[in-house]
Amino acid sequence: MEKLKCIIVDDEPIARDIIESFIAEVPFLELKASFGEPAKALMYLHENTIDIVFSDIEMPKFTGLELVQSLTNPPVIIFITAHRNFALEGFETGASDYLLKPVRFDRFLKAVNRAKEYLSLKKTTSVHQINPDRIFIKSEGKLIKILLNEILYVEAQGDYLKFVINGGSYTTLGTLKSMEEVLKLPMFFRVQRSFILNLEAVRSLNGNMIELIDGKNISVALNKKEELYLLLGIR
CATH class of the missing domain: 3.40.50.2300 (Response regulator)
Known part of the structure; x- marks a missing residue:
């Protein structure tokens, strides 16, 4: 042992x-x-x-x-x-x-x-990617399938990650840095140290604040703002 x-x-x-x-x-x-x-x-x-x-x-x-x-x-x-x-x-x-x-x-x-x-x-590994369009995460004692296009955002909460999807959320052990290798451009973008978001989930922008389609408001790091606007096609 x-x-x-x-x-x-x-x-x-x-x-x-x-x-x-x-x-x-x-x-x-x-x-x-x-x-x-x-x-x-x-x-x-x-x-x-x-x-x-x-x-x-x-x-x-x-x-x-x-x-x-x-x-x-x-x-x-x-x-x-x-x-x-x-x-x-x-x-x-x-x-x-x-x-x-x-x-x-x-x-x-x-x-x-x-x-x-x-x-x-x-x-133990908490996130498994079997196919390019989906992942399995360990949460609530079981493996849960999540389609990447269902994810609105992922939030770092200490040693845990909170995956927010349409209609719910799941929490698992992990780091946001490790998820950057899975959730990447052109669909996902890390807007600050605690959030990776699905660019399709953006509803509105106001300065350095983003409103998502579920009503969540997230601030953008100053050094990420210009890149985010370019990715969204805003000049």
Whole structure:
């Protein structure tokens, strides 16, 4: 069994000891390092690939939130805190879960099982192109066929992609960059970092705002506006 590599970041030795003992009880987890100082953890993360970080939020000099915000490609983050009110702030940084101190083993196990499932899904291909005119995406536990000309737009939402088609939408794991290889000109155009749209779905233009046929309004990046107008035949 391939183990998930973990580190712990907490300025309290007793809290680190508890999480270390919990990790030792879970066969698919492997503790690689444990830190009392977030700055040292940050240096380690820049030099090593880790699957899960268990981090306290409130620490002197450098908080767990600041630690995560310093990472360009963070692993799964499970925050550990004595304060429930920090949870919302933690989720806003992209944390997958949070554990309240004193941490119970059953709650810890639930969090790491969820992380394991997420990481397993992330490693699998979520979008398959079998024919030039259609794709299959993994969503809601099944493979769903989507004809390319049905797609109005695709929106990046963190680690997920939202495909909006005539009459509905589907969400799957993936990046917009990977979809640029599938959804490309002359039918599709990436108008900004979070959206690829079907040019046939454009209803109206107003400056740097686009209205689509479903009523959705999307802004166009300034460096994309001129190219978009040319693609739509507007001089």
